[in-house]
Amino acid sequence: MIRAMDVFRTPDERFDDLPGWDFPPQYVDVDGLRIHHVDVAPDGPPTGGPIVLFHGEPTWSYLYRRMIRPLAAAGHRVIAHDHAGFGRSDKPTDRDWYSFDRHSAIADAVLDHLEVTDATVVVQDWGGPIGLRWATEHRDRVANLVIMNTGLFSGRVSRGFLAWRDFAAKNPDLPVGRIIQGATVTDVPAEVIAAYDAPFPTVESKAGAAQFPLLVPVEESDPGAEVLRGVADVLSRWEVPTLLAFSDSDPVFPHPKSGQVFTDLIPTAGEQVTVAGAAHFLQEDKGEEIAAHIVGFLHEGGV
Numbered sequence: 001m002i003r004a005m006d007v008f009r010t011p012d013e014r015f016d017d018l019p020g021w022d023f024p025p026q027y028v029d030v031d032g033l034r035i036h037h038v039d040v041a042p043d044g045p046p047t048g049g050p051i052v053l054f055h056g057e058p059t060w061s062y063l064y065r066r067m068i069r070p071l072a073a074a075g076h077r078v079i080a081h082d083h084a085g086f087g088r089s090d091k092p093t094d095r096d097w098y099s100f101d102r103h104s105a106i107a108d109a110v111l112d113h114l115e116v117t118d119a120t121v122v123v124q125d126w127g128g129p130i131g132l133r134w135a136t137e138h139r140d141r142v143a144n145l146v147i148m149n150t151g152l153f154s155g156r157v158s159r160g161f162l163a164w165r166d167f168a169a170k171n172p173d174l175p176v177g178r179i180i181q182g183a184t185v186t187d188v189p190a191e192v193i194a195a196y197d198a199p200f201p202t203v204e205s206k207a208g209a210a211q212f213p214l215l216v217p218v219e220e221s222d223p224g225a226e227v228l229r230g231v232a233d234v235l236s237r238w239e240v241p242t243l244l245a246f247s248d249s250d251p252v253f254p255h256p257k258s259g260q261v262f263t264d265l266i267p268t269a270g271e272q273v274t275v276a277g278a279a280h281f282l283q284e285d286k287g288e289e290i291a292a293h294i295v296g297f298l299h300e301g302g303v
Contacts, residue, residue, distance in 0.1 A: 006092060006093055006094060007033070007090050007091065007092050007093065008090070008091040008092075008093055008202070008204055008205045008207075009034065009090050009091070010088065010091070010198070010199045010200075010201065010205060011201075012025075012088075014198045014199070014201065015088060015198055015199075018062065018195040018198065019189070019191050019192055019195060020065045020066065020192075021062055021065050021195065023038040023040060023068070024038075025038070025088055026038065026039055027088075028081075028109065028110050028113045028114075030084075030105075030106050030109040030110065031109075033084055033089070033090040033092070033106075034089065034090045035081060035082065035084060035089045035090070035106055035109075035110055036061075036081065036082045036087055036088035036089045037061070037079060037080060037081035037082070037110055037114070038061055038068070038078075038079070038080050038081075039077070039078075039079050039114065040068055040069075040072045040077065040078040040079075041072065041077060042072050042074075042075045042076050042077050042078075043072050043073045043074075043075065044075060045075065046075050046076065046077065047074060047075030047076065047298075047299070048075065048076055048118075048120070048143070048298055048299075049076070049077075049117065049118030049119055049120060049143050050076065050077040050078070050079055050116055050118070050119050050120070051071050051076045051077070051078050051079070051119070051120045051122060051294070052079045052080070052111065052116060052119050052120070052121050052122065052131070053067070053068075053078065053079065053080040053122045053127075054080075054107070054121070054122065054123045054124070054127030054128070054130055054131035054134075055080065055082070055083070055086070055087075055124070055125070055126075055127050056124050056125020056126035056127045056128070056150070056212075057125055057126045057209065057212040057213060058086070058174055058176045058179060058180075058196075058200075058206075058209035058212065059086070059125075059180070059196065059281065060082045060086045060087025060088070060089075060196075060199055061080035061081065061082050061087055062087065062195055062196065063124075063196075063281065063283050063284060064080050064283055064287070065287070066283065066284070066287025066288055066291070067283060067287045067288070067290060067291040067294075068080070070288055070291035070292065070295065071291050071294065071295065074291075074295040074298075074299070076120070076298075079111075079114060079116065081106075081107070081110045082199075083103050083106065083107075083126075083130070083208070084098070084102070084103065084106055084208060085098060085207060085208015085209060085211075085212075086199060086208055086209065087199050088199065091199075091204075091205050091207060091208055092207065092208070093204040093205075093207050094207065095172075095207045095208075095210060095211040097207075098207070098208050098211040098212070098215065099215065099223070099224075100129065100130070100215055100223065100224040100227070101224075101227075103126075103130050104130055104133050104134065107130055107131070107134050108134065111134065111138075116141060117140075117141045118141070118143045119141055119142055119143060119144075120142075120143060120144040120145070120146060120294070120298060121134065121135045121142055121144070121145050121146065122146040122148070122294065123145075123146070123147055123148065123150055124148040124149050124150055124282070124283065125149060125150055125280070126150075126212055126215075126216075127150065128147065128150025128151060128152070128153070129150070129152065129153045129224070129228055129231070132145075132147070132150075132152070132231050132235070133227065133228070133231050135240075136230075136231050136234040136235065136238075139234075139240070142240055143240065143241075144240060144241050144242070144243070144297070144298060145238075145240055145241070145242040145243070145266075146242075146243045146244075146245065146294055146297070147242065147243070147244050147245075147259075147262055147269075148244075148245045148246060148247075148275075148282060148283075148290070149246055149247060149250050149252075149253045149258070149280055149282055150253065150258075151253060151258060151261070152228050152229075152231065152232050152261075153216050153217055153224065153225075153228055154217060154220070154225045154228040154229045154232060155217050155218065155219050155220035155221075155222065155225045157216065157218050158251075158252060158253070158254060158258075160250075160251035160252045160253075160254065161216070161252050162218070163251075164213060164252060165213045165214065165216065165218070168210060168212075168213035168214065169213070169214060171210075172203060172206065172207075172210045173203045173206060173210075174200075174206050174209050174210055176196055176197050176200050176206070176209065177193035177194065177196050177197040178193075180193060180196045180281060180284065181193055183250075183252075183279050183280035183281050184278075184279050184280070184281050184284050184285050185249055185277055185278055185279045185285050186284065186285050188284060192284075232265060235262075235265055235266050236265055236266070236267075237267070238266045238267060238268055239267070239268060240268060241268050241297075242262075242266050242268045242269040242270075243269075243270075243273065243293070243294065243297040244259045244262050244263060244269050244270075244271075244272035244273065245259075245272065245273040245275055245282070245290055245293055246258055246259035246272050246273075246274065246275065246282075247274075247275040247276075247278035247279060247280070247282040247285070247286070248274055248275065248276050248277070248278065249277070249278060249279045250278075250279050250280045250282075251280075252280055253280070255274065256272065256274070259272035260272065273293055275289065275290060275293075
């Protein structure tokens with residue numbers, strides 16, 4: 001732990017020998033915080049630009065482990081960072097520190113440091129607002145967009161989300177592993193659940209995870225709603241190839257309605273891909289299948 005009064009740093013040993021995760025940690029300093037990312041080189045000659053993976057709540061880049069290798073094997077550099085408060089990134093313990101703008105600024109800093117251009121941006125859950133904001137504010141650096149199980153969070157939310165938000169508000173000591181298991185179709189092994197719990201050994205380490213649901217605008221006047229309406233406006237004139245993949249069993253982003261919102265909004269979005277037999281964390285349920293959809297999209301329909 002460093003600066004114990006205000007920032008928690010999860011001990012490195014908690015990340016030893018996680019199943020399916022042998023990517024070396026890399027870090028960027030952003031405003032005094034150590035922000036973790038993985039940056040995996042393509043297998044062989046590159047076949048396209050980098051793929052940038054944005055995680056959501058209450059996960060970390062580990063969520064994408066079943067997708068990273070297939071994407072790299074298809075010839076792509078693959079990048080995933082942990083938002084402040086998640087994974088191996090530093091975790092401010094004051095919940096009021098967290099905001100949509102701060103998470104977005106950190107994403108900007110990390111991707112600037114990594115000199116990301118010609119990117120395929122992949123988003124899910126809270127990674128949607130953060131990643132879509134980054135994409136629409138850096139259109140000259142984006143080649144393709146992949147949107148999964150998320151929304152624009154501009155003041156309209158589902159009943160399923162309101163139930164989740166109420167649960168998070170009442171439980172600051174979030175049972176992260178149990179949340180992951182409850183939002184998947186597959187029976188996630190205990191050692192994988194432990195990997196999702198690894199970043200969060202104490203209540204104070206969960207400040208960011210506890211606050212994320214409360215940052216979602218549920219009224220049109222809430223902070224962030226206006227920014228996301230601007231994101232929607234840009235997407236309504238979007239010319240970048242876009243793939244939509246939504247799972248069939250997610251109460252937070254119900255199928256097919258949640259994906260259809262993007263289909264109707266984005267001119268370059270075709271019919272959404274339905275990921276059958278998957279819940280909210282579709283990367284955990286069907287990671288390899290989703291990676292195959294992305295590779296097919298990039299090598300056939302994307303750029």
